[in-house]
Amino acid sequence: MNNPDTQWGEMQAQLRAAIDGLDEDAAVALAQAALAQGVTPLEFFRNVVEPVLTAIGDAFSRLEVFLPDLMRAGVVVKAVQTKALEPAIRASGGVSSSEGRVVIGTAQGDIHDIGKNMVALMLQVNGFTVTDLGTNVSTAAFIDVARRENADIIAMSSLLTTSLPFVKDVLARLDAAGERARFMVIAGGAPVTEAWSQAAGLNGFAEDAVEAVALCRGLMAKRREAAA
Numbered sequence: 001m002n003n004p005d006t007q008w009g010e011m012q013a014q015l016r017a018a019i020d021g022l023d024e025d026a027a028v029a030l031a032q033a034a035l036a037q038g039v040t041p042l043e044f045f046r047n048v049v050e051p052v053l054t055a056i057g058d059a060f061s062r063l064e065v066f067l068p069d070l071m072r073a074g075v076v077v078k079a080v081q082t083k084a085l086e087p088a089i090r091a092s093g094g095v096s097s098s099e100g101r102v103v104i105g106t107a108q109g110d111i112h113d114i115g116k117n118m119v120a121l122m123l124q125v126n127g128f129t130v131t132d133l134g135t136n137v138s139t140a141a142f143i144d145v146a147r148r149e150n151a152d153i154i155a156m157s158s159l160l161t162t163s164l165p166f167v168k169d170v171l172a173r174l175d176a177a178g179e180r181a182r183f184m185v186i187a188g189g190a191p192v193t194e195a196w197s198q199a200a201g202l203n204g205f206a207e208d209a210v211e212a213v214a215l216c217r218g219l220m221a222k223r224r225e226a227a228a
């Protein structure tokens with residue numbers, strides 16, 4: 001691209017217009033056109049989708065936009081993910097061995113899943129076996145499925161300050177069951193910071209889906225070293 005910043009700005013404006021007009025087709029076409037020009041799906045996600053969602057979220061906290069605007073954003077970005085970005089990411093993947101087993105979901109009381117889906121997909125295409133429990137996942141469900149799948153990592157997404165306590169709840173219940181060392185637990189989402197993760201006793205922190213892959217790889221390497 002000649003002038004990336006201008007191009008990202010234009011694409012952000014087009015995505016925003018598509019969200020405001022609830023025009024899924026226009027948003028998908030925008031993403032597909034960018035991919036055809038050589039933009040990678042992750043570049044599109046980071047430079048177009050994330051800034052637009054952040055701007056809408058900020059406007060929502062200033063009471064400049066309202067719940068229907070968040071809902072339109074959710075619907076349109078879902079279409080971009082499932083119809084343009086995910087197929088492109090899958091097409092570029094193709095790792096067959098298992099790097100480790102991850103059980104992922106959005107914490108109890110929380111139905112945000114755009115970021116969680118991106119993390120799950122990136123882990124999958126990078127060789128992890130991923131069980132995605134969806135949204136509003138109870139503490140018991142995280143732990144039951146992690147046991148059943150013999151998971152290495154429990155990965156929780158939390159976008160609401162009200163769903164954050166459920167991350168600590170998973171840790172507390174694992175502690176109480178004497179299984180804290182069996183599962184490595186990580187979390188992400190807007191209110192999850194590195195400092196919060198450390199204070200809560202999580203096994204690590206990652207800012208986004210790409211870092212989440214590096215974090216999980218690092219955790220698996222440590223686990224294999226410890227087992228050797």
Ligand code: B12
Nearest residue numbers: 057071074110111112113114115157160161188189208209
């Ligand atoms: C779209 C949206 C919605 C959509 C969600 C659609 C969907 N299918 O997800 C809908 C309309 C459903 C919605 C509802 C609500 N929302 Co909302 N929403 C948003 C918005 C604008 C974007 C969220 C998003 O997708 N971001 C983009 C993704 C890519 O980012 P991400 O999720 O953070 O994920 C990245 C990283 O965090 C990380 N990551 C994510 N998960 C994980 C997990 C692991 C393990 C790791 C390592 C990393 C990781 O990697 C991801 C990829 O890079 C945010 C604003 C914002 N700034 O985030 C508000 C926001 C999250 N919502 C908010 C609120 C208040 C609500 C409602 C309570 C509104 C209401 N009055 O009803 C409801 C709650 C519903 C519920 N029970 O969950 C607040 C939360 C405030 C707070 N501190 O608690 C925000 C921050 C807006 C704001 N500024 O006020 N929302």
